[in-house]
Structures are given as C-alpha cells and as structure tokens.
Amino acid sequence: MFFWSLVLIAVGIFSSFIYGRSRIKLNSKKQGTKSKSLPNYYAQYVLMWCLFPALIVYFSWAIFQEQIIQNIVISNFEYIEGAVYNEGLLLAEIRNVANNPSFADGKSIEIINAASHYSSLRQISQISFYTSIIIIMLLGALYASQKLKPEFHAQHTIEKYIQYILIFCSSVAIFTTIGIVFSLIFESLRFFAEVSIFEFLFSTEWYPFIPIREGQTAAEGSFGAVPIFAGTFLVMVVAMCVAAPLGLLTAIYLAEYASQRVRKIVKPLLEILAGIPTIVYGFFAFVSVAPFVKAFGQSIGIDASPTSALAAGMVMGVMIIPFISSLSDDVINSVPQSLREGSFGIGANKAETIKKVILPAALPGIVGAFLLAISRAIGETMIVVVAAGTAPNLTGNPFENVTTVTVQIVVALIGDQEFDNPRTLSAFALGLVLFVITLFLNIIALQIVKRYRERYE
C-alpha cells in the first residue's frame, strides 16, 4: 500500500510543479508585470507545500497505523472469563488469521472475529490514508497558489525553506546520537539497579549467567568487569606496540624521504588497509596468525591457547597502521618548511633534523593520532570476537586468550533477546563504559590536534 502512495505523491509533486510554473506566468501576464523571482522558484514553492505536509502524513501513518489498529482490536477482544492470554501471542495469532484465512481452521470464534475486525480496520485505514494524502496535497497546493503573485519573493522563501531542510537533515544525526546515548544510559541504569556499580567496576569475577527458573543449578551470576577491561587493555597495548612504531616510521618515510611519486602510490595503498572489512582481518587473525602465535609460543616454551590476545592484537595493530601513518604524515607535512631549512642551514643532516626539530614540532599531532588509533582499537569488535576468545581471563600474558568489552557485548546479545535480566542488560553497561572511554580519548585527541594546528597556520 505504501508503494502506491509514493507513486501518488510523485504524481502530486510533478503536477504541482507544472501548475505553479504555468500559474505564475499567467498571473504576471495578467498583471502585466514581471515576477520578482524566476518562475521555477514559484513552482518549487508550490511543490514544497504540496510535498512536505503529505510526507508528514505519510510517515505518521506508517509509524502509528499498526499500533493504533492493534490497540483497537485488543481492547474490543471478547475475553473469555478465566482464560489467561499472552497479548503478544494473541496479536500474532490474530494477524496470521487476518493475513491468511486458511489459518482460521480450528481457531476459536473470538480470534476469527477479531481477525475480521482487524482486516476491516486495515481497509478503513487504507482508504482514509489515500484520501487524507490527496486532501492534504490539494490543500497545500491551494494555500501556495494563493501566494503566486508577481510581487511575492518566491526565491527568498524557497531559500528559507531549503535552510530548514538542511537544518533538519543535520539534526537527524545529532538527535540519533543523543538518542543512542540516552538509551545507553537508561538501560545501564536498569542494569545497575540489579548489579551494584562497585561490583561491576571493581570485582574480578565475570560470570554472567543467572538462573532463569527457580532451582536451576546455575548459581547467582556475578558481574565484575575488571577481567574484561583488562583484556581490552591488553589487546589494545599489543595493537599499539605493532601500530605505533610501524605507523610512525611509515609516516616519517612518506613525509621526509619518499619522492612525490612513491608517496602518491604508497599513501592510498596504505589507506586501503583501513578499508578492509574487519571481519576479514578476523579470519586472517584466526586462520593465519593465531596458529603461528601458538607455534611460536610452544617453541619458546610458553603454552599458548589457540586464540590469544597476541594474535588479535597484532592483526588489530596492522589494521590501525593507516590511522597512525596517515594522520602523522599529515602533521609532519604541516610542520613548516622554514623549520627544516633552518635546521639544514645550520648543517644538520636529515636524521638530526627529523629527530630534533620535526618530531618535537609534530609531537602533539602525533599524540593525537595515537589517541585516535587507541580509541579505534578498543572499539574494534570483529577481530577480537574471532581471534581473542570469549572467556573472561584476568591475565597479563598475551599468549593466553582474553576477552574484550566488545566481545562480551556480542556474547550478551546473542540468543536471549529479552532485555529483562542482568545478562543482556550488561551489554548496555559495557557499551556505556566503552562509549565514555572512546569519547574522552577522541575529545582529548581532537583538542591536541586542533591546538597544534592553530600554532602553525
């Protein structure tokens, strides 16, 4: 049904545009004056008045229709005394029967009645939907056409409308972010109502299984997230040990030693690394790197598990190399040439210039790049899901398997999707912690980079 209504709206905006255009030409000819704006602006004006009210109706119908119909059906349902109903199941049954009459066999008469009620309500809704769309478009076009006079500044009004549209578009992203943050906070509060925040932050026992029924063998779950934070930190440290030197040295090579031609080829190639889907890195870590790490561990007498912090961290390090190299390359490049000349002019060679003049000058920017890379590393999910393991393990040994915040969120959300117990709700608390940490890292990093840029530009 909503497809045909889109066609309807498309016809509406097309004809309103044509109408607006010819109408203003006619009006200005009648008055013998030239219109203040070009005819197209008047046409756009009519079009907008035709389109936006119709869109509002369209979306509110799409959002609320089903809910309202269900509420009416349920409130009119003839409950049988004494029977216990599950509203969700009941609704599903009614909908099934309504959509597919062959399901009606063997259903109780109340359900069949309700199903026909449901179908008729839908039909009414559909008819009134089309009529209201048509009416609202006509009303909009009518209102707009009254303004189609040559002395009306259609262009100014259109520009104002366009500004509103742009503001709307940009606020979508902002409000979505705010919405996500609030949902994180509120769901986390639900979690912390059942689990103490001190246990979550400071206890070292993560055992997120809770008895679903009375008398199940699963003991009381415990939610101490310390091993998870430790695992995240360990993987991040391994990743940075790989990415920081490789990325920084790559950046120095690109910015100071490579010729323009090499730079033009190598930099985009490196940035492709950032475009590889992280799950592919995950395969790579699990299939190639993890066995290698295990074999290496055995060869030096350390018992390595098949998934390990080291394997995940190393591959993650490779993944974030382009973040560090690309950003550091930019900051090194923005160190003014005059500083290089000053240093060379005294007779310093390249290495001395880089070590003693360029890197100190670029240091704040490089630190910023590192912080952004760190926040990327701790937010990374797929590599660690595949290659680091899922069992919480409080250890400093990178050959053992560990688990990270992101992995535990995945684990918490798989399977049981009812958000009414601490196990699933813990995902939100973990997500909140992750969000707060990366937010702070990003803010600090951007501040550092910004301050640094101001100094030289």
Add this chain to the structure above:
Amino acid sequence: MSNSKILANGVDVYYGSKQALFGISMDIKEKEVTALIGPSGCGKSTFLRCINRMNDLIEICKVSGSIKVDNEEIISSSTDVVSLRSKIGMVFQKPNPFPKSIFDNVAYGPTIHGLVDSKNELEEIVHSSLKKAGLFNEVKDRLNEPGTSLSGGQQQRLCIARAIAVNPEIILMDEPCSALDPIATAIIEELIDELRLNYTIVIVTHSMQQAARVSQKTSFFHLGELIETGDTKKIFTNPDNSKTQDYITGRFG
C-alpha cells in the same frame, strides 16, 4: 683590498625546465657586506641559496657552473654539504626559531656538530652567540622559555645567534628584515654592521635604502641575470647600466 671569499663562475639554475639563473659570475669579498637587489623573481634568493646548497632541498632544482668558497668547489656531488653549511650560516626571511627553548635553539648547532665537550662550554657558546647577536641582555633571565615566545625582531636575532653559534665564516641573509617593523629592522641593520668585522655577509634585500645603508658591495639582478655589480656607493649614485639606473630610481620593480 680584501681577498675573494666566494667566487661564482657561470652559475645556471633550472627549476624543472625553467631557467632561473643565467650564467652568474660574481666575486664576493671577505669581511664585507654584499647586497643582492632586484625585483621579485629575479633570482637573487636562488643565487643566495646556491652558496650553501640549500637548493638541494628542492627536488626539481638543478644547479650547474662553479662556485668556489675559499677556493674549494662546492657545486659538486662530492662536496660535504654538512661541513659546508656549518661554515655558512643562513638567516631566513621569516624568523624560524625551533619549537624549543631559547637556549636549546642556540645550542642546537654546536651540539649536532659536536663542537663542545662539556655543559659549561656549551653554555659559554650560547651566551657569547646571544651576546654577538645583541640579544643576551633581553633574554638572559628566560633562556628556558620557548623561542617562539619572543617578538619578531628578537626571534630574528635569535636565528642570527643560532647561525653564529656554529662559528661560521659566511652568513647568508635572505631578506632578514622583511617581516619586521622599522625599529627591529634598525637593530638588525646595526647588528649586521658589527658582524661585518668577523664575517662575510651576503644579504638579499628588497629595500634599496637597506642595501645602501648596510652594504659595501651591491649586485643588481634582473630576470635571472646579474646586470651590474660593484661598490654600493657607485651603484646607487652612478650606475653603468641603464636598467640599474631605472631600478634604483624606482622606475620599475
């Protein structure tokens, strides 16, 4: 007459396929100030940067011909650029102190060249260089503050101190006062006059008054060619070439 310090012979410079200097031959005397003047883009800075091989930093720049410093050829792949540059200090158009303390800015050169054995010695060099640059009294209480915190004129004198600290014989100055106000300019000009006693100075300047005030010899460049060179007094009062005459009387440039 004093001796020849820098002897250029038939220097051509190309940026890519564009020729920027055409057969420059020039004799720069010891312990004198030689001013290079000329309109923008005439190649005077390019020539200056040939003397300490600064053009090496520009990938597309090709230099041919001969420049001898103390009778040693420097336009050659076997030239030791590092020791050449330690012998020839350079001061740039825009003051470019390193993002380090005032002390470390001056100490940079002596340290990388291993000129000092002890901290005291380093301190002595830094202090004496700052004194020679006429900056010591202004900054002696804040040697640990960043060099960038100084005023423009002070920064430029810091850069001069930094160049002097490696004990060069020649100082190249590429429009050292163009970013400074008249008072700071006057201080630098006075300083140049003092430095002349110990150093050979080549200065590129846009200001003809400045050239007249500070230099003993003046060379006029135009479109990549050296039009005329000689005693400053003569160039400014009675030039041989009509183009020089036109330029110094302000008819073009």
